[in-house]
Amino acid sequence: xxHFIELLAPLARAKxxxxxxxxSILLQLLIAAALGAAFAVKVYWKKIKGVFGKKEDAVxxxxxxxxxxEESESKK
Amino acid sequence: xxxxASFRDPSGFLFTRDGILYRQVNLExxxxxxxxxxxxxxxxxxxxxxxxxxxxxxxxxxxKSIEYKTLQPVRVPFISYPYExxxxxxxxxxLTTLAIEMLALEKGMTLKDASVYxxxxxxxxxxLIDTLSFEIYEEGAPWxxxxxxxxxxxxxxxxxxxxxxxxxxxMRVYIDGIPLDLTSNLLPGKSHFNMGLExxxxxxxxxxxxxxxxxDEVKVKEAKIGKMAFQGLIDNLQNTIKGLGxxxxxxxxxxxxxxxxxxKDAFDQKKNQVADFIIQVSPTSIWDLGANNGEFSRIGSxxxxxxxxxxxDPSAVEKNYLESRNNHEKDILPLVIDLTNPSPxxxxxxxxxxxFIERGPVDLAMALALIHHLAISNxxxxxxxxEFFQKICTWLxxxxxxxxxxxxxxxxxxxxxxxxxxxxxxxEKAMQAEFKMIRKEAIIGSERTLxxxxxx
Numbered sequence: 001x002x003h004f005i006e007l008l009a010p011l012a013r014a015k016x017x018x019x020x021x022x023x024s025i026l027l028q029l030l031i032a033a034a035l036g037a038a039f040a041v042k043v044y045w046k047k048i049k050g051v052f053g054k055k056e057d058a059v060x061x062x063x064x065x066x067x068x069x070e071e072s073e074s075k076k
Numbered sequence: 077x078x079x080x081a082s083f084r085d086p087s088g089f090l091f092t093r094d095g096i097l098y099r100q101v102n103l104e105x106x107x108x109x110x111x112x113x114x115x116x117x118x119x120x121x122x123x124x125x126x127x128x129x130x131x132x133x134x135x136x137x138x139x140k141s142i143e144y145k146t147l148q149p150v151r152v153p154f155i156s157y158p159y160e161x162x163x164x165x166x167x168x169x170x171l172t173t174l175a176i177e178m179l180a181l182e183k184g185m186t187l188k189d190a191s192v193y194x195x196x197x198x199x200x201x202x203x204l205i206d207t208l209s210f211e212i213y214e215e216g217a218p219w220x221x222x223x224x225x226x227x228x229x230x231x232x233x234x235x236x237x238x239x240x241x242x243x244x245x246x247m248r249v250y251i252d253g254i255p256l257d258l259t260s261n262l263l264p265g266k267s268h269f270n271m272g273l274e275x276x277x278x279x280x281x282x283x284x285x286x287x288x289x290x291x292d293e294v295k296v297k298e299a300k301i302g303k304m305a306f307q308g309l310i311d312n313l314q315n316t317i318k319g320l321g322x323x324x325x326x327x328x329x330x331x332x333x334x335x336x337x338x339x340k341d342a343f344d345q346k347k348n349q350v351a352d353f354i355i356q357v358s359p360t361s362i363w364d365l366g367a368n369n370g371e372f373s374r375i376g377s378x379x380x381x382x383x384x385x386x387x388x389d390p391s392a393v394e395k396n397y398l399e400s401r402n403n404h405e406k407d408i409l410p411l412v413i414d415l416t417n418p419s420p421x422x423x424x425x426x427x428x429x430x431x432f433i434e435r436g437p438v439d440l441a442m443a444l445a446l447i448h449h450l451a452i453s454n455x456x457x458x459x460x461x462x463e464f465f466q467k468i469c470t471w472l473x474x475x476x477x478x479x480x481x482x483x484x485x486x487x488x489x490x491x492x493x494x495x496x497x498x499x500x501x502x503x504e505k506a507m508q509a510e511f512k513m514i515r516k517e518a519i520i521g522s523e524r525t526l527x528x529x530x531x532x
Binding site: 020025028039 | 084218220221226280285286287304306308309312
């Protein structure tokens with residue numbers, strides 16, 4: 001385990017005080033590309049919509065307590 | 077005095093001196109603190125009410141040799157914990173953490189931890205209270221706090237939404253969040269069809285198991301994810317959490333005020349009387365215990381008096397929080413507290429998170445239509461109840477509900493009446509040992525009585 005942290009340290013957090021967990025880091029590697037691509041599509045789609053004058057929410061997330069009051073009503 | 081809860085992070089620590097809370101920033105954290113302030117991230121987050129504001133204090137450092145700066149943060153009036161929050165409070169805390177991470181990435185920083193205990197409710201909103209949670213983002217770095225976020229936020233929320241709201245209590249057992257393999261085991265089969273839960277809980281747990289104690293050296297060396305991918309991860313966590321919902325219904329108190337037999341006049345008179353007592357006491361803060369959806373808590377909070385509005389029932393507290401959120405109320409904090417088993421001190425030396433009682437005493441406690449539940453449903457002798465109140469407050473408002481009241485009759489209907497002392501006289505006698513009775517007022521149109529006591 002210590003061996004692993006040494007390997008990780010120089011490239012990520014030289015000062016990480018939390019153990020990120022090897023399984024957690026490797027899962028991120030595995031899923032990041034797909035989630036990144038999905039996010040890119042979302043961002044550019046909003047930009048395209050913006051060009052054509054449709055008003056859209058900014059991609060930047062706002063404070064949840066004011067931005068999503070209706071969200072807690074789904075499911076169950 | 078150094079605070080035990082802040083020992084994990086070498087970037088700095090909290091301490092109190094002359095009753096004032098300070099946060100020392102250590103020298104090793106200097107570049108990160110400077111980036112936080114210079115990049116504009118601090119200002120952005122404070123303006124959006126997402127980060128607790130602070131001032132740089134010119135006081136003698138606590139540990140001079142390692143000090144860079146000493147900060148004086150604005151103090152949160154009451155520290156609460158995730159196992160005391162309603163579903164939407166918990167969800168808002170999670171979304172705030174992710175929103176902060178997104179904003180941090182835009183300013184070249186990232187959260188190095190995502191502890192749920194770093195979020196507190198301040199003026200009605202979840203805010204990050206740990207100013208030292210940020211570090212400079214290095215292109216390609218994965219999210220170090222990913223595992224912690226899933227254990228502290230996503231796991232508990234998914235269990236509350238998809239299995240049972242009461243599973244939140246597991247947070248009282250696991251101080252570093254619910255282990256992902258346990259969450260994965262407890263979630264229903266249908267959660268595999270929720271992409272976010274499948275990835276961040278089920279696959280995550282499987283990945284942890286696969287690589288436990290044996291980092292895959294080759295892959296880890298290449299452990300780089302681009303910034304867009306990083307944002308994609310956070311965005312996906314946001315969507316997953318937004319998709320979790322819980323509808324408050326069907327529990328003990330959710331419809332209490334709709335079914336109570338209180339007449340409108342008596343109800344209004346009770347309100348006026350409580351308001352009158354509050355004006356007489358003029359407290360700086362109030363704990364309304366057994367507050368249901370906070371109707372009576374709002375008498376105090378409506379006057380700008382900070383009020384903790386607690387109830388045992390997660391539905392009532394959820395309704396209370398949604399109301400406070402919709403009305404942007406700043407002085408009320410709804411919490412789920414079971415007074416017969418209130419939050420204990422947990423963590424190292426039982427001191428990382430304070431027990432409920434340790435977070436007192438409060439100026440004024442209110443126990444309106446509460447004591448019959450403690451005395452009759454929970455078999456607590458009245459002197460024991462008086463002892464408890466003596467520990468938590470200076471002033472106390474009690475509404476006594478006599479045996480002949482239909483609410484008490486309901487409690488007695490299925491059991492033997494072993495409570496001969498449960499009378500007005502019995503209560504007054506029990507309270508006498510610890511409190512002085514200041515006022516006693518009958519609620520006209522009911523058989524109930526309101527008392528104002530002051531601790532001896």
